[in-house]
Amino acid sequence: QVQLVESGGGVVQPGGSLRLSCAASGIAFSTYAMHWVRQAPGKGLEWVAFIHYDEVQNFYADSVKGRFTISRDNSKNTLYLQMNSLRDEDTAVYYCAKETSGSNPFDSWGQGTLVTVSS
Amino acid sequence: QSALTQPASVSGSPGQSITISCSGTRSDVGDSNVVSWYQQHPGKAPKLMIYEVGKRPSGVSDRFSGSKSGNTASLTIYGLQAEDEGDYYCCSHGGSTRHWVFGGGTKLTVL
Numbered sequence: 084q085v086q087l088v089e090s091g092g093g094v095v096q097p098g099g100s101l102r103l104s105c106a107a108s109g110i111a112f113s114t115y116a117m118h119w120v121r122q123a124p125g126k127g128l129e130w131v132a133f134i135h136y137d138e139v140q141n142f143y144a145d146s147v148k149g150r151f152t153i154s155r156d157n158s159k160n161t162l163y164l165q166m167n168s169l170r171d172e173d174t175a176v177y178y179c180a181k182e183t184s185g186s187n188p189f190d191s192w193g194q195g196t197l198v199t200v201s202s
Numbered sequence: 203q204s205a206l207t208q209p210a211s212v213s214g215s216p217g218q219s220i221t222i223s224c225s226g227t228r229s230d231v232g233d234s235n236v237v238s239w240y241q242q243h244p245g246k247a248p249k250l251m252i253y254e255v256g257k258r259p260s261g262v263s264d265r266f267s268g269s270k271s272g273n274t275a276s277l278t279i280y281g282l283q284a285e286d287e288g289d290y291y292c293c294s295h296g297g298s299t300r301h302w303v304f305g306g307g308t309k310l311t312v313l
Contacts, residue, residue, distance in 0.1 A: 128293075128307070142300040178248070187254065188302060189240070
């Protein structure tokens, strides 16, 4: 059974940095592309970033491009999101999600980790 | 990239059917069959309900059905049950770019 567990969330000041992790189990992690999706308090879902299963391709939403970096360590079955130059509007629950195929992008989700950007 | 357009809320009585629309453009919903739907209960992670416009993952009730016409996708729930209450989000691939766009979400209330 697929299990995705995010960690690393917390409170950070504007301009600060944070690194999120997503530990995967129950799957052949190195064979799946992965995503980060976020949800601001009381708001809808927003796609954040994508990483190919072997890291040959990364894509980012315009709202985070140049500030966030998605990466993975297939030897540790772990996905990461390095977030720099954080802004108030980055406050959200961050979910990692597994992609089965390009036509089924978010078939399994973690429980999420809350990032609060506040002074 | 702009969010897809969904109604803010829909409601129905137990046993009835409801449809949630998801309007996009020729560059996203209209450009491919890569449309998916997610159910989210308060405080919980989203759950995949429909992918590739009308396919159901294993374990999802056949009361859930997806379709698409032009730039608009739809999710229909037949035989509403109390546990269907929650928020529903559509999602589409952003055309030729490896970007994804969600709808603003629809709150379903079972009366």
